Amino acid sequence: MKNFRDSEPVTAVALSPDGRLLFAASRSLQLRCWSLESGRAVRSYKGHAAPIADMALDASSTLLATGSADRTVRVWDVDGGFCTHSFAGHSGVVLRVLFHPKQLMLVTASDDAGIRVWDLVTKSCAAVLKGHFSAVTSLSLSPDGWTLLSGGRDSIVIVWNLRNHTKLATVPVYEAVEGVAYLPPSMAFPGVPNQPGEAGGKAAKSQLVAFATGGEKGVVKLWRSDTGKCVYEQPSSAAAASSAAGGIVELALLASAGGLLTATQDGRLLFNRPAGDNLAVAHQLIGNNDEITDMRFVSLGTGSSTATTRSSEDAGGKPDQQHAARPALPSHLAVATNSDQIRIFDSSTMHCTATMMAAHDKDINAVAVAPNNSGHLASVLRVDFLSAGTQMLSAGADGLIKLWSVRLSGKALLRKLRCTDAKCINTFDAHEDKVWAMALGSPSGSVFASGGGDGAIALWEDCTTGDADEAAALAEHAVLKDQDLANALKDADHAKAVTLAFEMRHPGRLLAVVRQVLERGQHDGSRALESLAAAMRVDDVQPCLEYCREWNANAKNCHAAQAMLQAVLHTRRPEQLLGCGALSMRAKFMEADMPRSNLKFAFVWEKLL
Incomplete structure (x- = not known):
């Protein structure tokens, strides 16, 4: 286990495809590069004027792209540690960055509802894709790199042709989209017919594009772009785990394993694999008690994950730049949470094999990976x-x-x-x-x-045997506590549920309790929250305020955060708040909310003018 420290919460993490480097950005505005082999920081530099929201590495692990709340996008040379490109054009927080798999091209999405395509050769914006009316939260590219899918909180998914930057289809999905994944024609999914060829070719409009979505309802849905219809929706029994957990916050394609991986708001990983005419949850990982904020596949080990370079030609006969060959089935999955931990899961056994205290005191919001070198660095x-x-x-x-x-x-x-x-x-x-x-x-x-x-x-x-026994005991204890908490929620025993949520340090479960209480109505819900806040232990007040700060950063949870904050402030005397450092937490709460508030005021002011 490696222990890395940062003075502020981590906002983005990226793991290089070959498993050599880990990149982490925090609210301290520092972008750090860590060697996974030695556990030491390779370099540290200031990336942006505001926190980084997302990071991605290209296929060769030589370029790192970062998108920030300062509305800019930057590209970094991994080996040299210097900025090669700096792009400005978005009017909001850059939420997603994605490299083209074969060209020197970068796609970015923002909460200004815009998508931009950047040419890294000419260092200019090649196109602005307009079609969304709310924040664009997810991007996905076809294997050939010419068909782009974008999903947003306006409840639509748009299919784009990146060759001519045109819109191929707009599909309403009837929920705020948090994750979208392109489904290759060669992979078998329920309700999706197999079709040879790529949808990004000349006959793209006559071919279907199949894709999967996940969002606030906690259900994986499969769609066809040619008909605009949902061809498969997970039954309520299969999706109960994710829907009860607060919805899906991330969705990724398991290309080699032939399935989909989803992350829920309360920190669960669900492996969904085709089983006949259904998409069943084959495995469920509850490896942490925190919200999952990012995840990356990484191939750890020698031989199978070694990257090579080759040249190829695109459909027009022009040679592409050199790029990394497609790696074998990734052996591990790196998961970042809103705590100070990064967990490494074995993708074959679905067990957590390592936990890294990722150089941060608080939240981790992103992960990325770079080339592997498992031998000694000297004689x-x-x-x-x-x-x-x-x-x-x-x-x-x-x-x-x-x-x-x-x-x-x-x-x-x-x-x-x-x-x-x-x-x-x-x-x-x-x-x-x-x-x-x-x-x-x-x-x-x-x-x-x-x-x-x-x-x-x-x-x-x-200490292998002792550590394994201790881990098994802790896992058993966590499962029992989790079951007690689920029973308390089902029985509407909110006092017991709150106590268990604080004992487990599980903000996702506490959020579920607050939401259930608020369903009683504004008046009764506020009184019930004040009763729960008054019964909290003094030691739980500061963690509660920290959870409220994190919830408030998400538009879906801000009402619950404000209600809980009001209940705490109404039921605690000033000396109690001073004793637990709550006033300083209140200042941090307001500071964290300031950028979002400024953006909202700027938007309203622009509309008024």
């Missing part, structure tokens, strides 16, 4: 085999000790060990200088010592 100074030769320890001049899983045949033992013969399964970092010596305390390697040029001796013990 290897010492090697020892353990576990009957199936594992190996290596110490290097980079101050790191690595544990390798080794699979060698008899002939392989007589030749040079290659990177394909071993897989790094853990890295130990305790020395500030070269690691010169290692001593095994047992043949199995359950205990070993290391000494380095820093004059320090480190004693290591295998």
Whole structure:
């Protein structure tokens, strides 16, 4: 587990496709690049004049695009760490950035209802796509890069042809869209006929474009652009988990696995896979008690995820720039939450394999990935085999000790060990200088010592079994608490539900309680909230105000946030608020809401003029 610290909440995260680098931006306006191998910051620089809302890397992991609340878009050279492009044109917060998979082209979306296409060669805006009437919250491209899907909170999805920047279809989906995904013709989904060819070609208008949507109703729907009809909607039983969790906030295509991944507002990951004529929830991950804000696939390991470059030709016969070959099935999924953690899930077993304290004290809103290098960064100074030769320890001049899983045949033992013969399964970092010596305390390697040029001796013990037992106990406890909370919500026992939500530090569940209480009506709901606020422990007041601050940043939750804030302020005496630091939290609450308020005032003023 790596521990990285930032003084402010993280607003965007991106993981490079090859798994070498993690990019994180926070409200401190710092953009940091972390090495996943060493756990150290490679570089840190100020990216924008306001927080970054979204980030994305191109297919080659050499360019990073950032969209910010300062209404600008910037492109960065990953290896050099400098800005190569700076674009201005949006009149609102840039919510989404997306690279073209084969061309030097960037697509961005904003809460000003506009979509812009940027040419990275000429460093200019190639087109402005107009058709939405509210914030554009999601973008998706076809594999060939010429068909664009955009979804927004105006409850429509628009299909665009990026060759001539024209609108191919407008499909009303009857809910605020938070995620949209292009469905390739070769993949089998319920109600979607298989059709060869790409929809972005010359005959695009005669071909259907199939896509999936997810939003506030918490249901995955599949659509056809040629008829504008919904061809499949998840039954209520399959979608109960996401609809009860506050709706879908992210949706992504599992291209290699043939399914869809959805993230809910209360922090659940649902793996939806075709099963006959249905789209069933095959797996559900409840790996955290926080709101999921971003997620990226990453291939960790050697060989299968190595990126290569090749040249190709587009439909017009012109060669494209070099780009990375399509990687194999991603082995892991990196998930960012509105806490200070990034969780890594194994995509095959659906288990959380690692938790990173992502250098931030508060929320993480985005993740991104870059090239993988699992070996030592300097000379290897010492090697020892353990576990009957199936594992190996290596110490290097980079101050790191690595544990390798080794699979060698008899002939392989007589030749040079290659990177394909071993897989790094853990890295130990305790020395500030070269690691010169290692001593095994047992043949199995359950205990070993290391000494380095820093004059320090480190004693290591295998805690795998103990950690696994502890994790299992915590998981069981969390499941039981979660079930108690769900029962309390069903029985309308709001006092018990609030107590459990604070014990679990689960803002999503607390939000569900507030919403259920407010359904009684304004008068009765306000009185019930004041009763709940008065019964809260003193230690829960500050977390409650922090949750209100985060809810207020989302238009769907701002009414619940204001109602809960009013209830707390009405039921707590000034000395109680001073004792828990609530007044400083109130100042941060107003500061966080100021940019949104300024945008609303500017919009109203513009309309009045």
